[in-house]
Amino acid sequence: MSKSLSPFTKQQLLPQEEKLEILKRKGELFIGIPKETAYQESRVCLTPDAVSALVSNGHRVLIESGAGNNASFSDRDYSEAGAEITKDKAKVFSCPMILKVEPPTLEQIGLINPQTILISALQLKTQTKKYFEALASKRITALAFEFIRDDDGTYPAVRSLSEIAGTASVLIAAELLSDQKDGNGLMFGNISGVPPIEIVIIGAGTVGQYAARSCMGLGANIKVFDNSITKLRRIQNNLGKPLHTSTLQPKNLTKALKRCDVVIGALRGTNRSPIVVSEDMVKTMKKRAVIIDVSIDMGGCFETSEVTTHKQPTFIKHGVIHYCVPNIPARYPRTSSVSISNIFTPYLLKIAEDGGIENSLRFDRGLKNGLYFYHGILTSKPVAEWFDLKYSDINLLIF
Known part of the structure; x- marks a missing residue:
């Protein structure tokens, strides 16, 4: 009798141990906060207290010198909270994650490294097509904080x-x-x-x-x-x-x-x-x-x-x-800065706890609602319709 041919080895046919998914390791964030240059914009994304909370959780924060001056937060306040201070704008924009109040200018996008995570306001009605093309060319993942939604359906930043x-x-x-x-x-x-x-x-x-x-x-x-x-x-x-x-x-x-x-x-x-x-x-x-x-x-x-x-x-x-x-x-830049910082900080800590923004976007619908670029792919239908651009459904990219 001829030996039967099988696509599996004897070892593969034996019962195997069940393999469970291992939780992602907690991520370490390296956040850059540049000084705002937009006209009459004097707010800053994180207060020294927020920086202290992030640093104590093992994250790094690099702040451009003078970023908090208009909100009455000095470089010394940030330094004592554990932040690194630099006068080199390019160094801040080279961080893997960038936090801004106003959206970056085209010149500032030029300083950003490919595959960077950008969290800022979008201000759709003030943007141009070139802005989105520049983000796409750098394969940036971008979130608009005014579109991040809470569990109860409200927009906390707004x-x-x-x-x-x-x-x-x-x-x-x-x-x-x-x-x-x-x-x-x-x-x-x-x-x-x-x-x-x-x-x-x-x-x-x-x-x-x-x-x-x-x-x-x-x-x-x-x-x-x-x-x-x-x-x-x-x-x-x-x-x-x-x-x-x-x-x-x-x-x-x-x-x-x-x-x-x-x-x-x-x-x-x-x-x-x-x-x-x-x-x-x-x-x-x-x-x-x-x-x-x-x-x-x-x-x-x-x-x-x-x-x-x-x-x-x-x-x-x-x-x-x-x-x-x-x-x-x-x-009222100090009050506004504290208010914005209160929204940013829990999300940043959660992104790190989840092992990175990929996992956070996968499980947090409210955070996903604020996403408009994912690795250079436009994921916002309103932006696509407004500027006649192609977009992809984020649920087809993250699942």
């Missing part, structure tokens, strides 16, 4: 900065109302025998909620307008106090604008903020009343709005003071 913008809008309004700033000399505050000032807030999202909370604490009368009944109900519940709310009906809004001393515009749109306050409506407002257009970065919700800067933040039109600075949180 929410934190919106909280700052909402509170700041009231502080700015209080300053502009004073006689020193060409205002009408009114003061926020529930002063005995003095009628409280009238505030109109357009938009009941996070910015509107924190603006309303600050106004309420200062004793002002508040009227909140939004077309979402759900948001109006939520702001009532979150503030725990009855307040005047209304949908955006022109008649009611015009009536409120005639009487108010301050109006805060915090209405966002999908592509552009809807203009809900016409020029004719602005003309009916009190002389030296104040408009704070927080949504100016999305086009603004006042027809009379024009983009201003932190150096020249206001202009007067039809007798009304307009404040239309797009980047309000940068006015």
Whole structure:
């Protein structure tokens, strides 16, 4: 009888021990933090306390000298926290992982090594096609922190900065109302025998909620307008106090604008903020009343709005003071830096704990939501549609 032919050896046919997947070894991060060079950008991604937490977990942080100066964090603060300080910008950009607040310029992308991990804001509406082509040529893996999503579906970076913008809008309004700033000399505050000032807030999202909370604490009368009944109900519940709310009906809004001393515009749109306050409506407002257009970065919700800067933040039109600075949180760089750092630090520690960004992206849907480049492959559909570029579904690349 002929011997049967088998594709397996006798050893291979014997029962084998079960092989279990071994957990990935904890990764060590080497993070570079360059000094921000964008106009009027004074924030920094990590505070000295955050650097200390990372260094104590075995990671390295290289910071460009002076990166935290505008946020009142000195090189010495970072050095004592365990960071390495350098004046060589190229050395910082050569780190395997780079953290920035603003997206890097084309010149800075030229300094980045291939296969680097970049975490920064994306600011889609300010970008060009060349920016994405430059990232692709360097095979960079890039995450936009404003698109990273929490387990509850919220965007922590956007929410934190919106909280700052909402509170700041009231502080700015209080300053502009004073006689020193060409205002009408009114003061926020529930002063005995003095009628409280009238505030109109357009938009009941996070910015509107924190603006309303600050106004309420200062004793002002508040009227909140939004077309979402759900948001109006939520702001009532979150503030725990009855307040005047209304949908955006022109008649009611015009009536409120005639009487108010301050109006805060915090209405966002999908592509552009809807203009809900016409020029004719602005003309009916009190002389030296104040408009704070927080949504100016999305086009603004006042027809009379024009983009201003932190150096020249206001202009007067039809007798009304307009404040239309797009980047309000940068006015308070230390608070904003701490807020951004609180978001970055847990994610960085988790990426290291997971054994690298590959594993984190595999299991963390919220982090994956912020990814727009994976080893030079565009993975964001909105970016691809906006700039007419090819993209690949990240779920086909990571599984």
